[in-house]
Amino acid sequence: MTKIIRTLTLLLLFAVATPHTYAAQESGSVDVKEIVLGHMADAYDWHITTIGGKHISIPLPIIIKSERTGEWLCFSSEKITEAMHEGQGSYQVFFYNEEHNGKIYEIMPDGSQVRPLDLSITKSVVQIWIVVFILIAIFLCCARWYRKRDAQSPAPKGFVGLIEMLVMTIHDDLIKGSIGEKHYRPYAPYLLTVFFFIFTTNLLGLLPIFPGGANVTGNINITFFLALCTMLAINLFGNKEYWKEIFWPDVPIFLKAYPVPIMPFIELFGILTKPFALMVRLFANMMAGHAIILSFTAIIFITWQINAFIGSGLTLLSFCMILFMNCLELLVAFVQAYVFTMLSAAFIGMAHPEHEAH
Secondary structure, X not given: OHHHHHHHHHHHHHHOOOHHHHHHXXXXXXXXXXXXXXXXXXXXXXXXXXXXXXXXXXXXXXXXXXXXXXXXXXXXXXXXXXXXXXXXXXXXXXXXXXXXXXXXXEEOOOOOEEOOEEOOOOHHHHHHHHHHHHHHHHHHHHXXXXXXXXXXXXXXOHHHHHHHHHHHHHHHHHHHHHHOOOOOHHHHHHHHHHHHHHHHHHHHHHOOOOOOXXXXXXXXXXXXXXXXXXXXXXXXXXXXXXXXXXXXOOOOHHXXXXXXXXXXXXXXXXXXXXXXHHHHHHHHHXXXXXXXXXXXXXXXXXXXXXXXXXXXXXXXXXXXXXXHHHHHHHHHHHHHHHHHHHHHHHHHHHOOOOOOOO
């Protein structure tokens, strides 16, 4: 039984392993904060595992504009990593600043440290491209199936049938129902893309090993961009009734003009709060799920250092909780993609109100 529990522990260690995790194990201490935040943070390389104290990672290209020379530089992240491990502190004048979430900083001639313009291909960027290629492959496969059929052919089964069910559910029940029959068509491609991107990204984020494991939707920058796209879709194409409801709503004159335009101010503020709610909702839910799973895993390492008997019991309990949380996260992966798409469609629909004739 003890061997089985130790095996489960090793598997969990492999699942959440980062270089900081192994360093903590070798030093005899476990830094839960480092394990959780280190695993969820973005990185300039993709850490796979550690064998015999050697970290196996996929180095990624670093693309930065030097503040010293103004030149664009491109090199492998492995060069900075090796320079810092060899005690040089930096590669040329570039290094990872651990005080600023491991971002690249540059040492200036006067000794100051500045953040250069950074367009590097990070772990999250690679994960996004993996999702893009997966979605292209899925829909090209489905398109090939439909090209060989006609309107009289039976409904698809298997994987193609599953994708059709998801597309029709989101398209007919959610997008068309929220925006309306007259205005939904221009927005359907965007909203379907958002749904499948978030859903696929969430599922890949639950995989503990490459090509999954990156916490893309738990990155506030990604959710900010998605919310920004929705805000532009709402406000750039809203009709005149939508803007009338913002600047001249059907309320008493003292609420919209004199002495202070209270309602227009509130409505203008709502233009920002709607996408902000989308951004924070997706970010917080996905980050919290990853943090809980990693925290349950960290309990195993802590209790094994205290006592083998206690560690054996809590390892089994933590493993069961991790399985439960992963199953729950599978549901959350779909729910968060559905909710983001539903709210985006609802907000877009609110930008196309129909004028009621009296």
